[in-house]
Amino acid sequence: MDITLWIMIIGWVFVLIWVPFIIYTNKKAHPKALFVLFFAEMWERFSYYGMRALLVLYMTKVLFIDLAQNVAETQAYGIYGSYTAMVYLFPVLGGLVADRLLGFKKTIIWGGLLMSLGHFTLALQGIEGLEGNMPFFFAALALIIVGNGFFKPNISSFLGTFYETDDPRKDGAFSIFYMGVNIGSFLATLTCGYVGQQINWHYGFGLAGIGMLLGLIVFYFASKTDMLQGKGGQPEEVTKGERKFLGLKPDYGVYIVSLLAIPVCAYMLDLDEVMSGAMIVISLLIIAYLLYQALTAKDKVEGQRLLVVIVLFFFHAIFWALFEQAGGSLTIFTDKNVDRFVGGTEIPASIFQSLNPLYIMLLAPVFSWMWFKLNKAGKEPSTPMKFVLGLTQLALGFGVIVLGAKYFASGDGLVSIAFLAVMYLLHTTGELSLSPIGLSMVTKLSPAKVVGFVMGAWFLSIALANKMAGLIGTLTTSEEVTDDTPASVTLGIYSDTYWIWGFCVVGAAALLLLLLVPLLRKWMNGIH
Template identity: 75%
Template sequence: MDLTLWILTIGWVFVLLWVPFIIYTNRKTHPKALFILFFAEMWERFSYYGMRALLVLYMTKVMFIDLAASAAEVKSYAIYGSYTAMVYLFPVIGGLVADRFLGFRKTILWGGLLMMLGHFALGIQGIDGMEGNMPMFFGALGLIIVGNGFFKPNISSFLGKFYETDDPRKDGAFSIFYMGVNIGAFLAMLTCGYVGENINWHYGFGLAGIGMLIGLIVFWAFASVFGDKGYAPKEVVSGQRKIFGAKPSWVIMILSLVAVPICALMLNLSDLMSTLLLIISIGIIGYLIVQALRSDDKAEGQRILVVIVLFFFHAVFWALFEQAGGSITIFTEKNIDRTVLGSELPSSIFQSFNSLYIMLLAPLFSFIWIRLNKAGKEPSTPMKFVLGLVQLAMGYAVIVIGAKYFVDDQGLVSIVFLALMYFFHTTGELSLSPVGLSMVTKLSPGKIVGFVMGAWFLSIAVGNKMAGFIGTLTASDSPAEGASAADTLTAYTQTYLVWGVLVVLGAAVLLLVMVPTLRKWMNGIH
């Protein structure tokens, strides 16, 4: 019996029943645009997470097969960190492009097209003679990076346009939207993970491209529900605003394609990427601070400062959360007992725990926030961030306890501890991530909301680059080639104890002290 195939089938059946239920029970509460954006983002995330489920495993087992295991892991984590950092760095530019030139609709479609081409390029690499082709591999990742920059911040910002600034339904809407993100991720990790590890790596990558194509079709075919929202600014439509004297859309398309090989080159230059990311982060945060301090509206300026402060705690969260696609996947491969009912499950599909929990818990969190709001007891956004960080630390504490006290003679930890870790990481994510997206649309001045959303994704870029560094600690501290699972366990538990538990809890305590000041700076917006 192929247990993985049974899990895959049950997962699809569950989603096909769950999604209609969520739409039906929320149809009178939210605008139709939420559900179209929900579907488009769901399929886009299917493409992204389908590829992410395989990326580190593919690099260590195929691309860098000639290197020693620890060297392959270090190189893979560095590339993974640079890749995911750039995935969340480019939204800064994508948000600006939508605000100033193309509008949300065109920017989202162009980004989705580039991502689809990148996924298909990874799939094509499976043709005889092209396996291991480094320029093509990095070029495909470059397409996904640039495309995601246009797509990711703008679909979130676009959703915010369908709600008033302090609409009590807004956090709930973003929780439902976030569930769409994770339904796509859940299906992707099961489907692409199974196909990639059990049939062919490149079929898995190709399926991710098909998911992106479906997302584009959904967004384009049902655009009528958006009404008059999401079009290019009037100055662009009238021809008053140009770039280098030319139509903005053409110039942006050309510059996008030029950016692809630059991104491909940067993937293999980890140290340079770290330096550039630091410089860009300082520049953008500095710009936002100047905007906040110079604002004629004091309340508006203080609200921007709240976003800036939470930027850093958001980065800490993602630095540890994003170990899921990197070191935790390799930890699962080496140190988790993956045998269930006589079948050994592929390590990539365990990433789907997070998405499954979000599908189940996102409606509950949406309900809880609305009920607490009506009762006047809803935690403020900064306090929700504190809760998110504490729960992230609890997840790592669970896996450390399992690895130290409940490990078998072979150095393998029960799958139960991995499931519990993902559970706490998920509740932490739901306390922080969708709430953060909602917060940006509430606290940002209307004229720069896309740019601020892009800056918010920059905090995820910083976190992902930090994630790559933390991942290398688990590999560089690993014993020599051929070491047993018991020997490799120490490197993981030590890293997770220091960074996942102690550092994260320290950040949570620091933010807790700052909560009263941040609430005051929000000036009445909860």
């Protein structure tokens, strides 16, 4: 019996029951637009996480199979870090495009089309003669990077327009929306992970592309109805013909620049050190610009609220730098050092990435309900305090895996699945305390005219984090490690890295933020 196949089937059945239940129980409390954007984002995340589940494994086991193991892993982490960094860097520009030129609807549709092309291009690498063709591989990733820049920030910002600034339903809406993100991730890691590792890598990538197209179709047809309340159109200056881009109609200008950006991104993917330096410079420039906006704002309250976003930017980056080990070093750790046999079947390492989205599907409604009830009782933690809780739980998750590695591993260096499951549970509760709350916070604290840009800058913190994640991942490699190195040796390398970076560094960040909470609450000026 193939247990992995049964896990995938049960997962799909569960989602087909769970999603209608969530919609039915929340349909009276929220506008229809929430569920349209929920579905569009669900399928977009199916495409992204379906590809992410396979990417590092595909590079180490196929693209770089001829290299020494530590070299293959280092190269894979470098590309993975640059890729995921740019995935979250381009939303800064995508937010500006929506704010100034295309509006939310057109920007989201254009981004979805580019991402679909990227996934199908990855699938085409299975054609004889293209396997291992690195320029083709980088071009596929570049299409996804540019497309995601248009799609990702704007669907979140668009959701915020359907609620008033301090609407008590807003955090709950973003938690439900975030559950849609993770339903897509759950189905993707199960389906694309199984198909990619057990059948064919390129079929897995192709499924990711189909998922993206489904999300695009859902959004496009909804935009033709009143479900989106007529919102998300182009700015008035554009519709009146008063605003051009590069001397062209904004639509054409954006499309041309987007296509020109693809070869540039493809080239940058293979320049790890240059990409690291560029990320730091870009981050500093954008933070400096936001600081300038905050400190020179005519409205002092608006300026202070923007300062809160800037401070939390850095703690947000620390959280994701360690959380994103899930798609990198934790997947390789699972492959090497976790006892994956269940009922006589060895479960593929990529499948374990589905634990995080499964927990979110189960717990997001609980967190949504909990925040709402605590709000009514006047006891809901402030946004900065929720960030402290998120960082603390992330640190505890790494503490669990270190505990399992140091004291409960088998003689041959394998850790029980139970420790991995508990680690992902703590990482998930940490994520639910921080990530959807951060999205909601940006829409509450940003000046209305630049909310798209600030949301893009917020995703920049994840871009910086993903580049850091790639660098932290390389600390788990060693020149002494080969294909024949016993698991007991690699276990020590992983546990030491996770103890220093996952537990100690993240724990210290949580403590520092706890000391800053009173000041940040004051700067929020009444917005909870």
